[in-house]
Amino acid sequence: MPRSMARLFMVVLGQIALLAGAILIMTPVLYMVSASFMTNDEIFSTRFQILPSNLNWGNYIEVFARFNFMRYLSNSVFVTGAIVFLNLLFSPMIGYSLAKFDYPGKNILMLFILATVMVPFTAILIPLFLIVRGLGWVNTYQGLIVPFAMSAFGVFLMRQFIISVPDDYLDAARIDGAGEFRIYFQIVLPLIQPALITLAIIVFVASWDEFLWVLVATAGDTLRTLPIGLAKFREQYQTRFELMMAGSVIAAAPMVVVFLALQRRFLQGMAGLSGLK
Amino acid sequence: MFGTPQEQNLRHQSFHQRRRGILGNTLEARKKRLGLVFALPAFLFFGAFYLYPLFQTFYVSLFSWGLLDDPKFLGMTNYSRLFTDKEFINSVWVSFLYSFGVVIPIWFIALGLALIFNRTFPGRQAYLTVYYIPAVISLTVWSLIWLLMYNPTFGIFSVAARALGITGLRMLDDPSTAMPAMIILSIWKGTPVYMVIFIAGLRAIPNDYYEAAQIDGANAAQCLLYITLPLLRPVFLYVMVISIIEAFKVFTPMYILTNGGPGSATRVLSMFIFQNGFQYLKMGYASAASVIFLLILLALAIIQFRLLRFQQND
Amino acid sequence: MKTRVSATLVLSLILALLLSACASPAAAPATPTIGTPSTPTTGTSSAPTIELLYMTHNHAPSIPVNEAIIAEFEATHPNVKIIFDNAPHANFEQKVLTAFAGGQGPDVFWAGDWMVPQFLDSGIIAPVDPTAFGVATQDEFEALFEPGSLDAFKANGKIYTGGISEYNTFSLIYNVDALKEAGIKPLPKDRPITWEELADIATRLTVKEGDVIKRVGLSWPFNVPIWTVLIQEPMLRQKGGELITPEGMPDFTQEPMVAVMTYLQKLRQADAIDPATYTDLLQDFANGRSAMIFGGPWAVAPLKTMNPNLNWDIAPLPQFANAKERVTTLYAWAWFVSAKSSPEKQKAAWEFVNLLTSKQKEWWEKVGYVQARKTEIDGKPLREYYIQTDPRLATIFADYAYGKFEFRSTKYFELSDIWTRAQNRILTGEDVMSVLRDAQAQAKAAMTD
Secondary structure, X not given: OHHHHHHHHHHHHHHHHHHHXXXXXXXXXXXXXXXXXXXXXXHOOOOOOOOOOOOOOHHHHHXXXXXXXXXXXXXXXXXXXXXXXXXXXXXXXXXXXXXXXXXXXXXXXXXXXXHHHHOOHHHHHHHHHHHHHHOOOOOOHHHHHHHHOOOHHHHHHHHHHHHOOOHHHHHXXXXXXXXXXXXXHHHHHHHOHHHHHXXXXXXXXXXXXXXXXXXXXXXXXXXXXXXXXXXOOEXXXXXXXXXXXXXXXXXXXXXXXXXXXXHHHHHHOOOOOOOOO | OOOOHHXXXXXXXXHHHHHOOOOOOOHHHHHHHHHXXXXXXXXXXXXXXXXXXXXXXXXXXXXXXXXXXXXXXXXXXXXXXXXXXXXXXXXXXXXXXXXXXXXXXXHHHHHXXXXXXXXXXXXXXXXXXXXXXXXHOOHHHHHHHHHHHOOOXXXXXXXXXXXXXXXXXXXXXXXXXXXXXXXXXXXXXXXXXXXXXXXXXXXXXXXXXXXXXXXXXXXXXHHHHHHHHHHOHHHHHHHHHHHHHHHHHOOXXXXXXXXXXXXXOOOOHHHHHHHHHHHOOOHHHHHHHHHHHHHHHHHHHHHHHHHHHHOOOO | OHHHHHHHHHHHHHHHHHHHHOOOOOOXXXXXXXXXXXXXXXXXXXOOOEEEEEEEEOOOOHHHHHHHHHHHHHHHOOOEEEEXXXXXXXXXXXXXXXXXXXXXXXXXXXXXXXXXXXXXHHOOEOOOOHHHHOOOOHHHXXXXXXXXXXXXXXXXXXXXOOEEEEEEOOEEEEEHHHHHHOOOOOOOOOOOOEHHHHHHHHHHHOEEEOOEEEEEEEEOOOOOHHHHHHHHHHHHHHOOOOOEOOOOOEOOOOHHHHHHHHHHHHHHHOOOOOHHHOOOHHHHHHOOOEEEEEEOHHHHHHHHHHOOOOOEEEEOOOEOOOOOOOOEEEEEEEEEEEOOOOHHHHHHHHHHHHHHOOXXXXXXXXXXXXXOEOOEEOOEEHHHHHHHHOOOHHHHHHHHOOEEEOOOOOOHHHHXXXXXXXXXXXXXXXXXXXXXXXXXXXXXXXXXX
């Protein structure tokens, strides 16, 4: 029948478009992966080269052996893991209060939280450093984690998602006599599960990439994270592109793994809310 | 200005009732206290870590401070100097150009992709991961890759352009193509995160609405216009506000690829601030520029909040 | 219900603190917290422990050398503990500045000579203590080094460094095979060619396919402000100009500057240079994407590693045909001691720098850094020892004699940025005079505090 033929055609067209888009999107990424297996002169050769002549693992070996990447990797995992955990703990709470409650100072708090990310980091770097130093947290894990335990991005995201939670559900639960924290944990949080996963993803990416703060707040390699490691390849008189590409693949891999793990639950989302509980 | 209609209702209540504030035993008062309890971590945290830095930014902007020496009080001189500084005005303009050049396409592309990924189709999860990957690569590395790709002789883009018959592209060295080059780089990397946010927003819309609409005989376009988009408004506000803030703050690609050039064609405001603060050691001047940066973003955010509430009618 | 609220909150806070304060996954050795006052410890030595914070940028080969010297110093000075911190080269200044601004500045650190005016102005660097180097007076200290090498570090009759870690000039490094292809004889080593001759050679060395440049004649980093200064300043001075006038103000519109900028614009118009093709200085040259570059002694070892088959040679830095005097450039990284440190720390720091500057052999062989402290290695004076590694270096060393350090100004960074922006605007074809006038206006504004 012509109708299902048309639909099949649309599906195929859609698949082709998606594939084309994927290839386009991935071109720089594929170039990066390809370059990570090349030697320096292959990357800079005068013959335009996309694929390496052979799979040269030497870059990866050198990155781990000479540049301390195991240490950076484990630090990154720990620090980012802690930051994501703290954000998941506190941001929904604050977002909930901003979305569903009214209290003195609420609007100011909202503006203030947004203002913390509306200033370039250049401006707050030194005062923040002074605070952390005053707490004795320079060159400690707390110093790397706690200043990022909550972020405007997370709080604001939670607020926007929680706004969409129908008040009727909450009020009904209240009438039923449920405690406020029970409402928070058993109604609000489950309803915004896709948002929580999104929050985890956003915070993960942002903290994984944090460079300047880690550089300033640490001394020596012990606590440093992957971005510092990657910066090492930009040496005084040259940039070790081939090592940087390898290091970058190593740095990107955990995030891809995390995304893959969270993806299924994320896409499941809400099957449907049928009426009130 | 902010808040749901529910909160607006609260404000319209009688003055007498509102005066009770957070004291007393009324339902409203208890709710206000509860709101404060849930917000307590925010007050503590942001107050502890960010109140002083924000205050310092404003304070230092009134001084001349070389980071290593004693500050000298200047009053509003930094601000008056900024407004006659051609580089500063250029930076503001370049920042607007770059930021809106990046975010507006992102809004459309991210939403479009999210709508596509909202449906099930074969290979959906694999594709989603692929489309997501540019987000997880560090911006410094991303910039260096694109430095290679933008080389007019050996870079992928030039080779492809010549294959299509376009010649003479100078890429990063041409004032008219340098900014578009930055914009394309940033759209590439920035879109996936917002796509993910939109998908979350779409997933949060209960199927009931669509089922009811289909029973009423609505087609796909009508579903999109009258159900999806209105319900997506809070998420859209988030994407709009945050994407603009993020775009304004970015300067790594400009730093690595062109150092603000050619001339000052890609010298965005965040880069101007960074250079003045940490290279020229004019922290007071940089702080004043940071205050203006903040005010610009605040103004933009307020406009967006107003814009997206104006149409809300449920 | 209220107790549940507080209970949950308290539990979460405890959990968060526990998580962040607990041991790391990779066993981290106890790092001494920096900034705590050095408390006297009773141990095998009766002297109180002095803790020195030593900061360098992280040029990869330099790190093991620094670490070895630290170990040696700690062994001979049991009461001194040195904490070694390094930051990526591109962010080194930020790290040092933030550390100082936060009250935790390093006691010993690397910095470039161009930063001296800023440091002096802020009072963070200390004048040298000659006794730590085994001599009594400052003059005797200066005599330990190559004549003229410490000029950039002198002010108010005092010398503010303990020694140069990396002493550089630029010469012309060129691809011999490329010259041969173009039918040009190898460049003379006993006299510099003129900039006019260079323009002609570079134009002929550029290889194009259609309008695509496959190999550019001459290349340097066009977007890096310090390179602009290092390349243009000798040219300026050869014409008798100087960026900062005797009155202390920059002058971008002076005749020599116009001449230099016009020359560069002509280079660009002839396709002898092309900023668009620049990616990485040494890589481009090693792989034949550029035929000539400017480089110092630091270029020799990496080039040999990158492309052992490359047939390159070195010629003296070009001079203008009617140059008032022969001028090349000089720049250096050096060791500084913080004036904010306690007297005991400063004394120990100077002794440490003494050891650091005594390792000329290691700095050359492992890192490729030319040092300025005189010594003999294997019976040869330093310069001869260096040239042993590669005879081509002799040309670079000859250029040192005509070298002058970059202009001294507390506004070095801002002025070099202005200079670079002007250079690049002129290279895109804008009118030289109007760009320079713009630059002059910006420079004047920069000089007001």
